[in-house]
Amino acid sequence: MDELLPIGRFARLSGLSIGALRHYDELDLLRPARTDPFTNYRLYRRDQLAAARTIVRLRDLEVPLETIRELLATDDPAERRRLLREHRTRIESRTFRLQRVLHILGQLSSEDPIAMTTQTASTEPTELDPATRRKLAADLFNHTWTLLERTDRTPEQVDEMIHSAHASRYHWGEVTDREAVHLARGEWQCSRVYAVLGRAEPALWHARRCLEINEAAGNADWDIASAYEAMARAHLVAGDLDQVATWKAKAVAALDAIADPDDREIVEGDIVTLP
Numbered sequence: 092m093d094e095l096l097p098i099g100r101f102a103r104l105s106g107l108s109i110g111a112l113r114h115y116d117e118l119d120l121l122r123p124a125r126t127d128p129f130t131n132y133r134l135y136r137r138d139q140l141a142a143a144r145t146i147v148r149l150r151d152l153e154v155p156l157e158t159i160r161e162l163l164a165t166d167d168p169a170e171r172r173r174l175l176r177e178h179r180t181r182i183e184s185r186t187f188r189l190q191r192v193l194h195i196l197g198q199l200s201s202e203d204p205i206a207m208t209t210q211t212a213s214t215e216p217t218e219l220d221p222a223t224r225r226k227l228a229a230d231l232f233n234h235t236w237t238l239l240e241r242t243d244r245t246p247e248q249v250d251e252m253i254h255s256a257h258a259s260r261y262h263w264g265e266v267t268d269r270e271a272v273h274l275a276r277g278e279w280q281c282s283r284v285y286a287v288l289g290r291a292e293p294a295l296w297h298a299r300r301c302l303e304i305n306e307a308a309g310n311a312d313w314d315i316a317s318a319y320e321a322m323a324r325a326h327l328v329a330g331d332l333d334q335v336a337t338w339k340a341k342a343v344a345a346l347d348a349i350a351d352p353d354d355r356e357i358v359e360g361d362i363v364t365l366p
Contacts, residue, residue: 095125095134098353099360103240105143108233109353112143120160121146130352154178224262228273231259235280239287249288256284271308275301275318282321291329298325313354316345320361327365339365 102109115121116133121143123133135143142163149159158174165171219227238244238252260277282297298321304310305318323338342362349355 094137096137097356098123098133098135099356101135101140101143105140106147106237107143108236109357113353115146115156118156118160120156120163127352132352132356152178153182219265221266224266228259228262228266228277231255231262232277232280235259235284239283252284253288256281271304272310272314275304275308275310275314278304279317279321282325286321286324286328289328291325294325294328295322298322311348313349313351313358316342316349316358317361319345320358320365323365324361332366335365 278301285294302318319342326334
């Protein structure tokens with residue numbers, strides 16, 4: 092049997108998030124090769140990376156999951172071409188609508204600016220629907236994580252990483268039915284970004300906000316453990332080793348309360364990088 096990869100490593104190699112892999116497991120789109128009967132860890136074969144990367148590529152092209160399922164299930168090239176043509180037709184329809192919007196905006200921009208200002212003042216600002224905001228928040232979170240994993244970031248990519256993390260947190264805050272857990276995870280990622288960049292003050296600020304939001308909402312499990320880990324890491328950047336030891340001990344103690352073994356593996360992997 093090929094070497095079996097734990098979900099965290101498979102996620103990094105495939106370009107899919109751990110959350111996406113769990114979701115695709117539930118949808119029977121990409122099942123793990125094996126689930127450990129004792130720990131419930133999900134394990135994947137290396138030869139599954141091709142299917143996973145195909146999913147990444149198709150999702151980047153906004154192909155719906157149901158269509159991806161059909162594409163992966165068929166060996167018929169003609170059927171695959173038909174499915175992709177249907178998706179292309181949907182994209183073309185959306186493109187035509189956006190071209191119409193651009194045309195109208197071009198007309199408006201050539202009108203009398205004073206008249207435009209008067210008209211605009213009486214118009215409600217455009218609002219993003221909650222589903223769009225949630226997708227933006229999640230996509231920006233995942234994009235920030237890809238930048239965090241780079242070791243050769245350019246100054247421009249550093250800027251992009253900072254702004255992407257804050258934009259993700261902003262959009263979670265603007266979702267009308269937002270959950271505290273998403274706000275806390277957004278703060279956690281902002282803290283991690285600044286910790287990686289060696290900036291103690293903002294790393295501590297966002298770690299504290301992550302902890303405060305989790306405590307106020309009564310969040311437990313891996314979210315509170317990650318908040319403790321963020322506090323330890325931020326204090327490490329600040330050079331306060333006593334506080335590092337205190338918060339690391341809290342994070343280790345919280346591991347026992349994490350029900351999902353995959354979540355526990357992620358937090359454990361973060362904790363072991365602390366002194």
